[in-house]
Amino acid sequence: MTASNELRVGILGASGYTGAELIRLLAQHPSTRVTMLTGDRAAGKPLGDVFPHLAYLDLPILTKIEDAKVDECDLIFCALPHGTTQEVIAGLPKQVKVVDLSADFRLHNVDTYAEWYGHAHQAPELQKEAVYGITELAREAVAKARLVANPGCYPTAAQLPLVPLVEAGLIDSDDIIIDAKSGVSGAGRAAKEGSLFTEVAEGIHAYGVASHRHAPEIEQGLTAAAGREIRVNFTPHLMPMSRGILSTAYVKLEKGASAADLRDAIAKRYEGEPFVRVLPLGQVPATRHVRGSNHTLIGVVADRLKGRAIVISVIDNLVKGASGQAVQNMNVMAGLPETTALMQPPMFP
Numbered sequence: 001m002t003a004s005n006e007l008r009v010g011i012l013g014a015s016g017y018t019g020a021e022l023i024r025l026l027a028q029h030p031s032t033r034v035t036m037l038t039g040d041r042a043a044g045k046p047l048g049d050v051f052p053h054l055a056y057l058d059l060p061i062l063t064k065i066e067d068a069k070v071d072e073c074d075l076i077f078c079a080l081p082h083g084t085t086q087e088v089i090a091g092l093p094k095q096v097k098v099v100d101l102s103a104d105f106r107l108h109n110v111d112t113y114a115e116w117y118g119h120a121h122q123a124p125e126l127q128k129e130a131v132y133g134i135t136e137l138a139r140e141a142v143a144k145a146r147l148v149a150n151p152g153c154y155p156t157a158a159q160l161p162l163v164p165l166v167e168a169g170l171i172d173s174d175d176i177i178i179d180a181k182s183g184v185s186g187a188g189r190a191a192k193e194g195s196l197f198t199e200v201a202e203g204i205h206a207y208g209v210a211s212h213r214h215a216p217e218i219e220q221g222l223t224a225a226a227g228r229e230i231r232v233n234f235t236p237h238l239m240p241m242s243r244g245i246l247s248t249a250y251v252k253l254e255k256g257a258s259a260a261d262l263r264d265a266i267a268k269r270y271e272g273e274p275f276v277r278v279l280p281l282g283q284v285p286a287t288r289h290v291r292g293s294n295h296t297l298i299g300v301v302a303d304r305l306k307g308r309a310i311v312i313s314v315i316d317n318l319v320k321g322a323s324g325q326a327v328q329n330m331n332v333m334a335g336l337p338e339t340t341a342l343m344q345p346p347m348f349p
């Protein structure tokens with residue numbers, strides 16, 4: 001913090017979608033000042049040239065990472081593509097706190113990382129100190145962390161309802177099916193054939209079937225909650241919408257448990273949490289109920305099939321699924337009120 005008690009914040013990868021969303025949120029933060037922004041193709045430009053909706057803000061010019069004044073920051077958000085981040089973070093000054101939005105520090109086991117990401121981990125020593133930060137589930141560790149691995153969007157949506165159920169032993173942990181849908185901004189702003197309007201509009205398709213890298217991330221969290229190895233069936237789908245994730249988990253109830261017990265266990269786990277709300281039994285949430293906000297909405301429905309339940313959760317992939325949770329983690333790391341700059345209500349319709 002500076003003498004004026006402002007947290008000096010830098011953003012690596014500010015010219016991407018999560019970077020823009022960080023700046024939108026930080027614009028309302030009374031205790032931070034953005035002092036450093038980087039881009040790659042956009043280096044040398046004012047951010048307003050890349051994102052006209054942010055042009056009214058007084059912000060530093062985008063630079064290349066090698067020219068970034070990293071030692072003038074108290075905390076850095078790293079919003080770079082996964083695979084590019086480990087060496088960059090390893091090279092940052094040790095006194096700077098880091099929230100990494102990429103997948104580079106999320107998997108505790110570096111062999112699992114290598115298996116799913118196709119290359120050896122470039123900073124295995126640093127991996128040991130990284131804290132996996134679903135804030136509601138790791139608040140104390142996040143508060144003490146220097147490096148927080150901000151969770152993926154699908155893993156946030158899936159784990160928030162499932163961790164309390166696995167912890168409480170209310171569902172059969174060997175029979176979890178997660179069917180999830182995402183808006184296209186989840187793929188980032190860089191041009192890709194699969195993100196073209198003509199490839200996405202007026203249709204829906206599954207991708208990464210039986211092979212998506214978020215499966216091991218979800219399994220890591222559920223395994224820790226269960227205290228034994230958990231495997232899940234996880235299938236993501238791309239939706240013709242810009243933002244939002246809807247995750248539907250099909251679960252088998254343990255003997256004696258009801259859908260109402262599941263609903264109550266999740267509600268109890270998140271009692272008093274400002275960003276997680278559980279709907280009355282039988283009500284279902286929609287992505288439009290959380291759009292633009294840091295909220296998670298969870299609904300539980302008793303299945304028509306005896307002994308089964310359906311658990312639906314929604315988040316905005318760019319907010320609770322990325323930049324909102326990153327700011328929430330920053331607030332906790334800096335000892336600031338956790339909800340600062342994050343209380344904007346969802347945009348509806």
Ligand SMILES: NC(=O)C1=CN([C@@H]2O[C@H](COP(=O)(O)OP(=O)(O)OC[C@H]3O[C@@H](n4cnc5c(N)ncnc54)[C@H](OP(=O)(O)O)[C@@H]3O)[C@@H](O)[C@H]2O)C=CC1
Pocket residue numbers: 012013014015016017018019038039040041042043065078079080081082084101102103151152153185186187188189190317318321322
């Ligand atoms: N989008 C989402 O919903 C979520 C994303 N994430 C993760 O957050 C990170 C950022 O995602 P997102 O903002 O969507 O991605 P974008 O593709 O929109 O942005 C990537 C940013 O990184 C910069 N960049 C790209 N390549 C390099 C490079 N080789 N060296 C330096 N800078 C580079 C880009 O600069 P420029 O554009 O100027 O070339 C841009 O600023 C990713 O790791 C992503 O997986 C996590 C959760 C959700």
Ligand SMILES: CC(=O)N[C@@H](CCC(=O)OP(=O)(O)O)C(=O)O
Pocket residue numbers: 082101102103151152153154182183184185186187188236238321
């Ligand atoms: C729609 C879409 O493409 N989504 C991305 C996930 C975005 C995200 O949360 O994740 P990472 O930080 O792990 O990249 C994907 O499926 O790879």
